[in-house]
Amino acid sequence: MQQASSWILDSSLILVAAGTFLLAVSAAVVGSFTFLQKRSLVGDAVAHSILPGVAAAFLFSGIKDPWWLMLGALISGWLSLSLMDFLSRKTKLSQDTAIATVLSVFFGIGILLLTYIQHLESGHQSGLDQFLFGQAAAMKSRELWIYGGLALVLILCTLIFFKEFKLLSFNPDFAQTLGLPVRGLRILMNSLMVLAIALGIQAVGVVLMAALLITPSAAARNFTDRLKAMIVIAALIAGFSALLGSAISFSAKGMPTGPWIVMCLSILALLSLFLAPKKGMLARMLLQKRHQQKINDENLLKAFYHYGERHANLAQWIQLKDLEEVRDFAEEDQSKVLKRLIHKGHLLRKGEAFQFSRAGLDEARRVVRLHRLWEMYLSQRLRLKSDHIHPNAETMEHIISPEIEAQLLEELDYPDKDPHQSPIPYRS
Amino acid sequence: MSIEAFYIILTGALVAASSALLGSFLVLRRMAMLGDAISHAVLPGIVIAFLISGHRESLSLLIGAAASGLLATFLIELLHRKARLQEDASIGISFTWLFAIGVLLISAYTGQVDLDQECVLYGEIAYVPLDQISFGGLWTGPRPVLISATLFVLTLAYIIISFKGLKLLSFNEDHAKSLGIRTQVWHFSFMAMVSLVTVLAFEIVGAILIVALLVVPAATAFLWTRSLVPMLILAVVLGIAASAGGYYLALGLNGSIAGAMVSVAGIFLAITVLLKVLVQKKA
Numbered sequence: 001m002q003q004a005s006s007w008i009l010d011s012s013l014i015l016v017a018a019g020t021f022l023l024a025v026s027a028a029v030v031g032s033f034t035f036l037q038k039r040s041l042v043g044d045a046v047a048h049s050i051l052p053g054v055a056a057a058f059l060f061s062g063i064k065d066p067w068w069l070m071l072g073a074l075i076s077g078w079l080s081l082s083l084m085d086f087l088s089r090k091t092k093l094s095q096d097t098a099i100a101t102v103l104s105v106f107f108g109i110g111i112l113l114l115t116y117i118q119h120l121e122s123g124h125q126s127g128l129d130q131f132l133f134g135q136a137a138a139m140k141s142r143e144l145w146i147y148g149g150l151a152l153v154l155i156l157c158t159l160i161f162f163k164e165f166k167l168l169s170f171n172p173d174f175a176q177t178l179g180l181p182v183r184g185l186r187i188l189m190n191s192l193m194v195l196a197i198a199l200g201i202q203a204v205g206v207v208l209m210a211a212l213l214i215t216p217s218a219a220a221r222n223f224t225d226r227l228k229a230m231i232v233i234a235a236l237i238a239g240f241s242a243l244l245g246s247a248i249s250f251s252a253k254g255m256p257t258g259p260w261i262v263m264c265l266s267i268l269a270l271l272s273l274f275l276a277p278k279k280g281m282l283a284r285m286l287l288q289k290r291h292q293q294k295i296n297d298e299n300l301l302k303a304f305y306h307y308g309e310r311h312a313n314l315a316q317w318i319q320l321k322d323l324e325e326v327r328d329f330a331e332e333d334q335s336k337v338l339k340r341l342i343h344k345g346h347l348l349r350k351g352e353a354f355q356f357s358r359a360g361l362d363e364a365r366r367v368v369r370l371h372r373l374w375e376m377y378l379s380q381r382l383r384l385k386s387d388h389i390h391p392n393a394e395t396m397e398h399i400i401s402p403e404i405e406a407q408l409l410e411e412l413d414y415p416d417k418d419p420h421q422s423p424i425p426y427r428s
Numbered sequence: 429m430s431i432e433a434f435y436i437i438l439t440g441a442l443v444a445a446s447s448a449l450l451g452s453f454l455v456l457r458r459m460a461m462l463g464d465a466i467s468h469a470v471l472p473g474i475v476i477a478f479l480i481s482g483h484r485e486s487l488s489l490l491i492g493a494a495a496s497g498l499l500a501t502f503l504i505e506l507l508h509r510k511a512r513l514q515e516d517a518s519i520g521i522s523f524t525w526l527f528a529i530g531v532l533l534i535s536a537y538t539g540q541v542d543l544d545q546e547c548v549l550y551g552e553i554a555y556v557p558l559d560q561i562s563f564g565g566l567w568t569g570p571r572p573v574l575i576s577a578t579l580f581v582l583t584l585a586y587i588i589i590s591f592k593g594l595k596l597l598s599f600n601e602d603h604a605k606s607l608g609i610r611t612q613v614w615h616f617s618f619m620a621m622v623s624l625v626t627v628l629a630f631e632i633v634g635a636i637l638i639v640a641l642l643v644v645p646a647a648t649a650f651l652w653t654r655s656l657v658p659m660l661i662l663a664v665v666l667g668i669a670a671s672a673g674g675y676y677l678a679l680g681l682n683g684s685i686a687g688a689m690v691s692v693a694g695i696f697l698a699i700t701v702l703l704k705v706l707v708q709k710k711a
Contacts, residue, residue: 038514040517090705090708091651091704091705092650092651093455094455094458096458096459096460096461097455097650099461100460100461100463101644101647101694104643104690105690105691105693107690109690111637111683111687111690112677112678112681112684112688113687116681116682118683119682208524208528208531210523210524211521211525213520214516214520215521215524217517218521256532256535259531259532262528263528263529266525266528269521270521270525280511281510281511
């Protein structure tokens with residue numbers, strides 16, 4: 001018990017957790033805008049491109065001072081952003097090639113400079129090396145104050161310019177016509193992005209930086225359609241992962257913080273992509289399955305109706321094999337569909353034979369009515385030939401809502417027969 | 429030139445040439461960032477292969493890397509098509525997650541795995557002459573030279589055999605489909621080749637710099653040429669030149685050879701772009 005409390009109160013854990021929390025949240029906020037502009041991989045490239053700037057700043061200043069390193073990082077991040085833009089605008093290189101070339105060349109130069117420094121005077125560059133993997137666990141309080149402070153400034157800036165950034169991300173032309181200083185705002189937005197990346201690298205390192213930008217927004221996207229809510233959810237997910245990742249890396253000796261943060265983020269994102277209500281993969285698959293079941297149910301009811309209609313007796317007992325006479329849709333396993341229809345109370349069963357219940361007959365009438373009404377509409381209003389309208393009506397009969405049905409009835413003035421001269425069934 | 433220098437440059441040139449051949453198609457198919465993703469994503473497979481087999485023997489390494497490369501391709505497709513996430517985000521999430529798993533595995537088994545994070549990132553082509561192998565007195569030389577030569581022959585053979593399919597796939601995928609060509613076969617065999625080059629180049633130039641060798645010479649060649657075969661040849665020549673130039677630059681600066689190779693390739697691209705933009709302005 002005592003051990004646990006001393007672990008929780010460990011001051012360096014609090015320091016690291018607070019630092020990574022701020023860095024992850026600011027990256028998530030900026031990342032939401034880049035995510036929506038489909039510039040996520042641009043962020044990845046900027047992260048790699050920061051390395052030569054850091055190495056050059058160290059070579060130039062000769063000291064490992066956070067302010068100098070940050071300045072170097074910002075300059076080379078900015079340079080890479082402009083170069084990517086230049087390459088894809090002025091040459092025939094595609095955007096992804098421009099991103100990949102800038103990323104790899106800047107990183108190569110960075111590695112060259114880093115190894116040059118390494119061989120120049122040993123020992124001094126150890127802090128620079130941590131730039132690649134993040135140095136969350138090694139963060140000193142002075143660095144934390146600087147980086148944490150910058151992260152707060154960044155979050156505040158985004159809050160102040162939220163409306164402008166939103167407009168710029170979704171509708172830059174409209175922003176221009178409103179008289180907004182689009183150029184200046186874009187420079188500000190890009191600067192914040194470079195700053196967020198330079199900061200986030202302190203937490204997770206160059207290679208994993210892309211995760212800090214992309215993954216929280218991807219996880220938040222499925223829960224909301226509103227930008228504000230998405231940013232808040234993304235920030236919460238990022239902050240929670242940062243705290244959890246720091247805690248795990250502290251409790252397990254020798255475990256790096258950055259990869260654990262990314263691990264937590266990725267798992268949360270995958271869970272949300274698969275399980276989120278309404279938009280998650282699972283929810284959409286279930287919806288699709290339910291829709292398919294509805295279509296199968298309605299098609300079988302319709303077949304029973306057609307058979308009954310042909311034999312002028314809708315109340316008779318019909319066997320499944322009798323339906324071959326009228327059924328023109330593809331063969332499939334009907335036993336499940338039958339079971340469902342009986343369960344719903346649409347069909348009654350006696351041995352191998354089936355009969356409409358009252359509700360089932362109404363339902364079958366409804367489907368047939370919708371089919372024939374739609375055929376009527378297609379032939380009357382769109383002047384389609386009567387041999388062309390059946391396939392379209394086969395789809396539409398499952399989708400038409402009661403409101404549209406009412407509209408159709410009014411529009412066509414309650415017709416008795418469809419274009420093929422079959423009667424349109426109304427409620428008995 | 430010393431024999432050591434010759435072996436290093438030769439290995440670099442063979443890897444760069446293989447990468448340039450495949451990279452040209454990556455550039456044409458606008459899939460440069462997919463190459464980047466795969467090169468990061470093979471890490472966990474390689475580490476697991478190390479853990480299971482206990483040595484750096486290439487075959488187990490290859491199987492592990494191919495498996496995680498395939499897993500990455502599958503994950504990207506799943507997130508993009510089934511979970512309807514936009515493509516760039518699908519790529520970003522997949523490779524960072526797999527890379528994080530790889531780094532965590534390395535950290536968890538440090539000491540048991542003869543692999544550190546630095547080697548993963550930069551590779552160490554300077555050790556090439558030390559890793560000697562002998563074939564019954566017929567040939568004695570560095571193992572990486574043999575491996576990269578085999579890789580080059582394999583890649584060249586693949587390109588020649590699949591040339592027609594790859595060309596159609598790169599320039600007009602829909603047309604290829606309408607001709608009844610099984611584009612999926614070509615797509616996956618191509619991605620498998622990219623994974624193969626990535627893995628074999630892994631020890632030599634590292635996970636990240638392999639992307640540079642795949643994309644940069646190919647992009648430079650793309651700017652100079654108008655048809656596929658000249659582009660492939662120029663890309664290979666540029667890759668070889670970057671390898672030789674990089675060796676001497678690294679020698680002069682006393683820095684990473686792989687980093688210098690990429691820097692030289694970058695200089696070629698920068699000169700090309702400058703010349704092209706100047707000509708454009710005059711015209």
